[in-house]
Amino acid sequence: MTGFSFRIDATDGKARTGAINTPRGEIRTPAFMPVGTAATVKAMLPENVRATGADILLGNTYHLMLRPTAERIDRLGGLHRFMNWDRPILTDSGGFQVMSLTALRKMTEEGVRFKSHIDGSTHHLTPERSMEIQRLLGSDIVMAFDECTPFPADEATARRSMELSMRWAQRSRDAFGDRPGHALFGIQQGSVFRDQRAESAEKLQAIGFDGYAVGGLAVGEGQETMFEVLDYAPDMLPQDKPRYLMGVGKPDDIVGAVERGIDMMDCVLPSRSGRTGQAFTRHGVINIKNARHMDDPRPLDENCTCPACRNYSRGYLHHVMRAGEIISSMLMTWHNLHYYQELMQGLRDAIAQGRLQAFVADFHAQRAAGDIDPL
Amino acid sequence: MTGFSFRIDATDGKARTGAINTPRGEIRTPAFMPVGTAATVKAMLPENVRATGADILLGNTYHLMLRPTAERIDRLGGLHRFMNWDRPILTDSGGFQVMSLTALRKMTEEGVRFKSHIDGSTHHLTPERSMEIQRLLGSDIVMAFDECTPFPADEATARRSMELSMRWAQRSRDAFGDRPGHALFGIQQGSVFRDQRAESAEKLQAIGFDGYAVGGLAVGEGQETMFEVLDYAPDMLPQDKPRYLMGVGKPDDIVGAVERGIDMMDCVLPSRSGRTGQAFTRHGVINIKNARHMDDPRPLDENCTCPACRNYSRGYLHHVMRAGEIISSMLMTWHNLHYYQELMQGLRDAIAQGRLQAFVADFHAQRAAGDIDPL
Numbered sequence: 001m002t003g004f005s006f007r008i009d010a011t012d013g014k015a016r017t018g019a020i021n022t023p024r025g026e027i028r029t030p031a032f033m034p035v036g037t038a039a040t041v042k043a044m045l046p047e048n049v050r051a052t053g054a055d056i057l058l059g060n061t062y063h064l065m066l067r068p069t070a071e072r073i074d075r076l077g078g079l080h081r082f083m084n085w086d087r088p089i090l091t092d093s094g095g096f097q098v099m100s101l102t103a104l105r106k107m108t109e110e111g112v113r114f115k116s117h118i119d120g121s122t123h124h125l126t127p128e129r130s131m132e133i134q135r136l137l138g139s140d141i142v143m144a145f146d147e148c149t150p151f152p153a154d155e156a157t158a159r160r161s162m163e164l165s166m167r168w169a170q171r172s173r174d175a176f177g178d179r180p181g182h183a184l185f186g187i188q189q190g191s192v193f194r195d196q197r198a199e200s201a202e203k204l205q206a207i208g209f210d211g212y213a214v215g216g217l218a219v220g221e222g223q224e225t226m227f228e229v230l231d232y233a234p235d236m237l238p239q240d241k242p243r244y245l246m247g248v249g250k251p252d253d254i255v256g257a258v259e260r261g262i263d264m265m266d267c268v269l270p271s272r273s274g275r276t277g278q279a280f281t282r283h284g285v286i287n288i289k290n291a292r293h294m295d296d297p298r299p300l301d302e303n304c305t306c307p308a309c310r311n312y313s314r315g316y317l318h319h320v321m322r323a324g325e326i327i328s329s330m331l332m333t334w335h336n337l338h339y340y341q342e343l344m345q346g347l348r349d350a351i352a353q354g355r356l357q358a359f360v361a362d363f364h365a366q367r368a369a370g371d372i373d374p375l
Numbered sequence: 376m377t378g379f380s381f382r383i384d385a386t387d388g389k390a391r392t393g394a395i396n397t398p399r400g401e402i403r404t405p406a407f408m409p410v411g412t413a414a415t416v417k418a419m420l421p422e423n424v425r426a427t428g429a430d431i432l433l434g435n436t437y438h439l440m441l442r443p444t445a446e447r448i449d450r451l452g453g454l455h456r457f458m459n460w461d462r463p464i465l466t467d468s469g470g471f472q473v474m475s476l477t478a479l480r481k482m483t484e485e486g487v488r489f490k491s492h493i494d495g496s497t498h499h500l501t502p503e504r505s506m507e508i509q510r511l512l513g514s515d516i517v518m519a520f521d522e523c524t525p526f527p528a529d530e531a532t533a534r535r536s537m538e539l540s541m542r543w544a545q546r547s548r549d550a551f552g553d554r555p556g557h558a559l560f561g562i563q564q565g566s567v568f569r570d571q572r573a574e575s576a577e578k579l580q581a582i583g584f585d586g587y588a589v590g591g592l593a594v595g596e597g598q599e600t601m602f603e604v605l606d607y608a609p610d611m612l613p614q615d616k617p618r619y620l621m622g623v624g625k626p627d628d629i630v631g632a633v634e635r636g637i638d639m640m641d642c643v644l645p646s647r648s649g650r651t652g653q654a655f656t657r658h659g660v661i662n663i664k665n666a667r668h669m670d671d672p673r674p675l676d677e678n679c680t681c682p683a684c685r686n687y688s689r690g691y692l693h694h695v696m697r698a699g700e701i702i703s704s705m706l707m708t709w710h711n712l713h714y715y716q717e718l719m720q721g722l723r724d725a726i727a728q729g730r731l732q733a734f735v736a737d738f739h740a741q742r743a744a745g746d747i748d749p750l
Contacts, residue, residue: 039694043701045682066667068694074671076690279438294443297451307420311459315451319414319443326418326704 003181004140004210006242006263010352014234014261017351020211020242022140023181024080025087027055029242030258030351033090034337034342038063039073041082043329045084047253052306052334053341056088056141058266061133062097065123066116071135078138090141090266093130093172093187096148098177100227107147123375127171127356139182141211144172149216156189165189165215166203170217170319173207183210185244188237191216191266192229201236211242215261218247227256234261251343255363258347259356270340276331277321279308281339282363283370286314288332293318307331307340378556379515379585381617381638385727389609391635392726395586395617398556399455400462402430404617405633405726407719408465408641409712413438414448414458417646419712421460426710427681428716431463431516433641436508437472440498441491444622445511453513465516467621468505468547468562473521482522484539502546514557516586519547520560524591533566535747540564540590543579548582558585560619565614566591567604576611586617589637593622602631609636618723626655626718630738633722634731645715651706652696654683656714657743658737661689663707665748668693681713682706 006029008018020027034041034049036057041049049057059079064070075083080086098105098112105114111126128146146165150157169186176184186209190196204212214233217226226248234243244264245257254265270280279286281301286293288300296314304310308317308331320328343363350359381404383393395402409416409424411432416424424432434454439445448457455461473480473487480489486501505520521540524533544561551559561584565571579587589608592601601623609618619639620632629640645655654661656676661668663675671689679685683692683706696703720740723732 018442038698038700040700040702043705045702045705047395067698068690072670072690072694076668076688082688082694083693084691207404224549295450313451313457315443315447316414316457319457323413323442325413325415326701327415328706329701330418330420358421 004183006211006240008240008263010350010354012356013259015347015351015356016261016263018046018263020088021216022088022183023189025055025141027088027264028344028348030347031055031264031265031336032254032340033058033264034271034340035060035266035268036083036085036089037268038067039079041333043326043333043338044271046083048334049085049337050087051344052337054337056090057085058195059089059091059137060097061091061094061130061137062125064091064137065094065125065133066118066121070133074136074138080138088140089138090138090264091134091137091143093143093145094125094133095130095146096246096280098125099148099150109167111145116366125166128175131172131175135179138339141183141185142176143213144184144186144209145371146189146215148219149189151191151216151219151221153191155186155193155196158189158193159196162189162191162196164198169204170207173209183209185209185213185242187213187215187246188233189216190233192221192225193231194373197229197233198236201233205238209241211244211264212237213246215246217245218253222257223250226253227260230257230260230262249338252364252367253362254340254343255347259360268334271333274336275329277328277332278336279339280334280336281370282366284367284372286338287373288317288321288328289313290318292373300335301339303339304335304342308335335360353368379558381586381615383615385729387647387726387729387731390722390726390731391636391638392723393638395463395638397558399515400430402440402463402639403719403723404638404667405719405722406430406639407629407715408433408639409646409715410435410641410643411458411460411464411601412643413442416708416712418509418650418701418708419422419646421458424460424712425462427712428720429712431465432460434464434466434512434514435472436469436505436512437468437500439512440469440500440508441467441493441496445508449511455513456656463515464507466512466514466518468518468520469508470498470521471507471621473500474523474525484542486520489554499726501622502543503550506547508552509645510554516558516560517551518588519544519559519561519584519587521564521590523594524564524566526566526591526596530568530571533564533568534571536574537564537566537571541575544579545582548584548700560584560586560588560617562588562590562621563608564591565599567596567607569607572604572608576608580613582677584616586619586639587612588619588621592620593624593628593642598625598628598631602630602635605632605635605637626715627739627742629718630722630735633726634735645711646708648673649711650704652703652707653711653712654707656745657707657741659742659747662748663689663696663703675710676714679710679713679717681710683710
């Protein structure tokens with residue numbers, strides 16, 4: 001893989017810190033990837049996403065293939081140019097979103113046929129088509145096409161699903177071909193079954209990928225079950241490749257995942273919550289719509305250096321959120337992305353300095369002492 | 376008026392260029408004031424509004440008195456601090472918005488009683504209360520409370536309305552008192568009747584204001600009628616005080632008003648149009664939702680230096696507008712405010728250099744040659 005490499009600089013317990021190098025720049029790990037679903041991280045300009053400390057964005061194949069279409073993005077110079085983000089982009093395979101269209105899809109060995117949620121038009125997504133779309137988008141890190149096994153699944157169902165995903169992983173690898181500077185990641189499935197997770201990890205390594213994702217988590221199983229799987233699943237994946245936990249999560253999910261050896265994560269939570277008025281802070285979650293903030297001259301977090309906290313009172317944020325003003329989404333999203341990236345920097349520094357346990361203890365203590373809003 | 380002054384640096388025909396000086400900074404004239412209705416210029420951060428070249432914002436007394444209330448803004452340090460804009464703010468008197476609540480208001484000599492469009496609560500707005508609210512907001516330029524005479528109005532109706540506004544102007548002046556560094560502007564009424572406009576101007580000057588607005592225009596009379604009134608109405612106001620045309624307008628309205636001796640204007644058009652997909656350019660209006668922009672790699676305007684034009688294709692702007700993404704409002708509004716401020720700078724430079732006629736001719740020629748969208 002010319003131009004794509006992963007380096008571990010330090011470890012602390014199972015946690016690792018280092019960097020993924022790509023021709024479009026370095027991704028410091030552990031990394032949190034903001035989600036830019038439809039070629040925009042909602043309510044943010046990309047230069048401001050970058051200013052929060054993000055090294056990489058995630059784009060959604062499903063949304064982009066439907067609108068404006070991968071072919072149109074390709075004609076307009078690729079996703080980076082289209083959305084004005086010249087750093088690395090990871091794209092998912094489209095599989096996860098397609099699976100969630102339960103009423104509108106039909107799955108076969110070949111792939112998934114589904115109807116667009118936008119205009120009802122019919123589409124066919126296969127490993128080969130997913131690779132083609134992600135190539136047209138110009139994605140730096142391409143995800144193999146898989147089935148995200150629903151939760152809960154019995155052992156036989158989980159196995160059938162995992163085995164299908166492994167066959168699709170091979171087809172993804174074959175279709176991806178050799179693309180210097182671009183990486184292909186495989187996705188481990190197996191639900192909550194340790195032997196299936198092990199088998200999936202072996203099959204993926206036999207195929208050979210540039211990185212490995214832990215799939216099928218953050219789908220309703222709860223943090224306790226997720227952590228139980230993360231207690232062993234990442235260890236089954238190669239030590240010298242990046243490990244990506246898809247769709248995670250809340251701040252304490254992220255801390256727990258990093259402790260268990262995860263290098264990359266993505267989630268819509270900081271941006272989506274920002275738009276609905278929830279701010280993540282060191283002390284927990286603030287629901288800015290709560291009437292108690294109406295006359296509060298303090299910022300969301302006195303120690304936060306984001307523009308929302310530097311320049312605005314809770315009283316102002318309460319007002320603009322209640323009034324439905326766009327600036328409320330802009331400021332709250334900015335704050336949340338800033339908080340998430342600061343958390344990642346804190347985790348990276350703590351791992352590098354061998355004080356992750358103290359960092360995690362302090363993280364939980366600050367939240368326990370916090371003055372948070374009931375949601 | 377300690378700390379508030381107006382200086383004319385150059386004239387060209389009836390047009391003037393100069394500056395209003397206030398303790399919060401200079402306002403270059405002719406000036407366009409973006410509208411920050413509910414303590415935000417919609418979809419913009421104030422530092423970015425400033426970056427477009429705006430020296431002053433307009434705030435709406437009606438909206439702010441209802442939510443979050445003037446008293447709350449006062450407790451939170453005043454409107455400037457509340458909304459993070461430390462430069463001059465002009466507030467309207469609330470009269471115009473209240474009058475438009477035709478079904479929900481009752482007018483007497485004392486003032487206007489009305490029901491809030493937000494929660495149906497009853498409020499009473501008088502010259503005295505309007506002055507109090509604008510003081511609580513911390514407005515730098517306060518507008519007298521008046522009745523914006525509807526259009527069309529017969530001569531007797533217009534006269535009754537104008538005379539009421541002149542009595543309210545005196546009450547506004549009395550209630551405003553002496554507030555060093557803060558200015559009070561009177562508002563000329565008289566509809567399209569030249570003698571009434573003259574009488575209104577005389578009455579206002581007898582009372583004495585720091586600036587004078589031409590009111591009762593841009594209320595549906597059309598550009599031709601508006602220009603007919605502007606051919607004489609501004610001349611009736613003092614040469615050595617700023618003249619403010621309220622609620623104007625489209626780019627060609629602005630050019631025509633400046634030619635006729637107007638120094639200040641405000642309008643929601645650049646921000647509102649931005650949110651609905653219309654971009655103002657030198658060549659006319661682009662409706663970015665039009666399908667012809669779908670695959671267009673060009674910016675809105677090749678010569679524009681705003682972030683929307685520097686960093687994004689029409690194809691991208693079309694996509695995010697169609698997808699209902701917040702970034703479309705952010706970028707389109709930024710572009711429009713940038714265009715408006717660049718137009719104002721062009722007008723100021725042209726007046727200063729005695730070449731306004733050539734500038735105006737070029738302005739119309741570029742639009743006539745333009746490749747614009749049907750709306």
